[in-house]
Amino acid sequence: MLIRKLFRFENAHIVRNCTSQRCSRSIHGHSYQVEIILEAQAFDQGQMVYDFGLLKGHIKDLIDSFDHAIAFWDKDNAEYIAYCQQFSARWISLPVSPSAEQFSRLIFVLVDAVLKQTVMQNGEADVALYSVIVHETQTGYAQCFRADVDNPRMGLIRLQDIIFSSQIQQEWSDPTLYEQLKNGQLFINPVVEPQVRL
Ligand SMILES: [Zn+2]
Secondary structure, X not given: OXXXXXXXXXXXXXXXXXXXXXXXXXXXXXXXXXXXXXXXXOOOOOOOOOOHHHHHOHHHHHHHOOOOEEEEEOOOOHXXXXXXXXXXXXXXXXXXXXXXXXXXXXXXXXXXXXXXXXXXXXXXXXXXXXEEEXXXXXXXXXXXXXXXXXXXXXXXXXXXXXXXXXXHHHHOOOOOHHHHHHOOOOEEOOOOOOOXXX
């Protein structure tokens, strides 16, 4: 079974090397919608794939990092990058282009890392990230599956190559979140005392 949780953020970028001149030569923004799709073959004690409320912690914080921020490819013009960092407190440096396709891969990597480092406490069996869909506009979206993340022809995305500005990190509920994620630290979900015994 699949479940889906929707997130939104507003982000600015330039998509270099693309055909559309408006995208490749002007800083512009989009109202993104992100669908996080989880899969499980069995339910937790609440008979859910995964409690939606549990996605409101680190996963929400990481996706919200992109909100009211500028995202740039770390291979872009050095002067442009320096200006982004100088005039935007919220910026994200990416090892790949900030296209919808790469956003879907980046967010897959981030959410997958959080889930893999989460200690489940409510009898979740095999919940895992199935797919991430990033809607860049009302009419266009990109969908990432696990095979796309592991595809070197689409570019390598490692956690350590995604850099969040200090302002973004300070706005997380735990400013050390990304260090913990990179260090493989475990995130422990709250213990649930069942009200109905099965
Ligand atoms: Zn765009």
